[in-house]
Amino acid sequence: MRGRHAGLIISAVLSIASVILFFAPGLNLGLDFRGGIIVETHAPAPQDPTHIRDLLEKAKIDAASVQSFGSPNDIRIAINLPRGKGSGEEKQTQTLVDHVKETLVQAVPDVQIQRADAVGASVSSELFRNGMLALLFSLGMILIYIWIRFEREFALSAVATLVLDLTKTIGFLALTRIEFDLVMVAALLTILGYSTNDKVVVYDRIRENMRKYRSMPFKDLLNLSINETLNRTLGTSMTVFLAALPLALFGGSTLTGFATVMLFGIVVGTSSSIFIAAPLLLILERLRGRK
């Protein structure tokens, strides 16, 4: 509890920095939310991205990026959504992906199309909206649950802590340029779930100690509760960390980003359980007049 002001200030500063990062440079939106086309190919021989770009240009395809990924034999082509709205562009996106595949298959000997995704504008904005709704509703449900099971101050400080956690994770996403897609929303929600889990365990102990030591000053009580649950907090974070680690190392392109964000979220969630959630509760309870 001694370092509580320092902890809160550091957390607030990091979260504000994250919010700034969210606006500039912003999130690197993935295909799910941006719409457009991604084609990944594998060829028996190494491929030169510039050569592929020229090939596509000759076929009148304007690729946003052509990159090697993984090995030099693997090429990833990203194309942004054609500008404008309406079903014409929608259809264009879907025919363009076939055109890209055809061009590649004809020009590059023995090329294999590993992945070909095309997401239209209406779908991508819908996926984004649903992703955000899932986040909002989760936060809301958590708020209500803790409110019912504990008290208002507990619920508010838990959700405030979660918002601080979330903003930092979003800042991390903006900083690392990891693509923000549906899988990332899943990562955020998982972090949210686990971080809440942590807070609930600490709060649970606070509640129990409140009954047990009625005369203890609230600050000392928080201190005691955090210390009593510290082993468990660290132990559980460790096992979840150990479970997510192999995903980051061997999970392949889909899961590496997901797991990296998870790892970051576990560290943030654990530290906020120890340094943020209880101090926030202390402030809220003092506002209410508890000593």
Add this chain to the structure above:
Amino acid sequence: MMYYSRLKMLGVVGVCLIGLLLCLPNFIKSPSSALPWHQVHLGLDLKGGSYLLLQLDTDTLKHDRLQSLEGQIRQGLIAAHLGFLGIKRDDAANSVSFLPRAESEREPARKVLEAIPQAAPDEFTVSEQNRRLTLTLRPEAVQQRAREAVTRSIEIVRRRIDSTGAIDPSIAREGDDRIVLELPGISDPERIKTLLGTTARMTFHLLAPNPTQPYPGATMLPTPDGSSQLAVMDQIEVDGANLADAAATMSEGKWAVNLKFDNKGADDFARITTANVGKPFAIVLDGKIITDPVINSPITAGVGEITGNFTARSASDLALLLRAGALPAPLSVIEQRTIGPSLGIASIHAGMISLAVGFVLVVIFMLLFYGRFGLYADWALLANLVLMLAILSSFQATLTLPGMAGILLTLGMAVDANILINERIREEVKRGRAPLQALQVGFERATGTIIDSNATAFLAHVMLFVFGSGAVKNFALTITIGIVTTLFTTLVFSRLLIIRWYAHTRPKELPV
């Protein structure tokens, strides 16, 4: 609390054994077709294949309905010898309206409107707006029509897909006007996209007296070579819906499509060919003339042949489309995801390796930090894995790469309950409680915490399941199932192990 009746113990062991049994179908072949052999399906991202999201063009559907109503209004008014001015169709307002020629004809005209058969109860209302008699479709009726159209489309899509020989396709409605199509093993969905991109509505019309000039009640449609347009009468003489069969054939060294009509189609065809010998007629497919032959003699046998610029592929595709029936409205692909087979296999490997390594790491951690009780937690972890797989198998659920990640994270999180219990017991021992009491109080106190903390994670993932789509939904599903199995394996199964151990050894000290 610290006593399990024999029955309860048998129950717990029974659940685990049933779990093991339910997992079996994933690893061995079914010995007999009589047994229910449910197994987990691999998602497209692990198996390779294509995912297509199709959107039904409901605007066209509405447009077609309004157009047909307009035709019926015209016919009805003309038949009743009533005049009308400025008949107008407004797709945005779902309405057709006109001005009666004279005030005296207003009431009779309204009667004509009200007499038009409704396709559904309360499909439209008749009213007056700015002195114009107006027929307006109810929005609910429009929606209902769209839903029915999706149902019919699914049927037709299924027939079209089945005739391409695709294996295990999955076709499902999504929302009001969308269809999700999953095609395992097909990493090149171009042909299927083309097949689905065709409405395949075929109709037979007469041509206007002077086909090169516009004519009332006729529409200019492009000729097969696209060089010019011909005036085709709007009146449908024979509808492709009355086809009984269609097949691709060779005729005079060229590819053609053979048609066989059902009874009504044959009658219609006989009537128009008998009455119009020597005149040209047009076969129209999706708003384009595919051929405009001259009727040489009456055709009464109910068979016909379409020749045009066909290749073997286009002739057999057209025959396939005609056999499967026309879509009620155009379908367009709005999302498409294709995974090649080799990437799928690589993903399975990635998922399996991560799962194995993660499992082993967590098992070792628990052994190192909690000794004997850690070992029990590890057994519970194994039971958890078995039960998760069992539940997924009996639902015949799909497993995707994010789903595997969900299983792994569940395992990481599952030991949380054991850690809570162990830490609690440790605390109670430190406070000087006797072993039995420490166990008792430890379990009791930890249970409330475990349920509270899992409930919040459960809620978060249910939200993800509701709002997520595709692979993310699968992730949420495995975690949600995982939370339930975790509660069982930690609160019931690992407790049983500890109690059994305690009952057998009666230790003076707990190994915490």
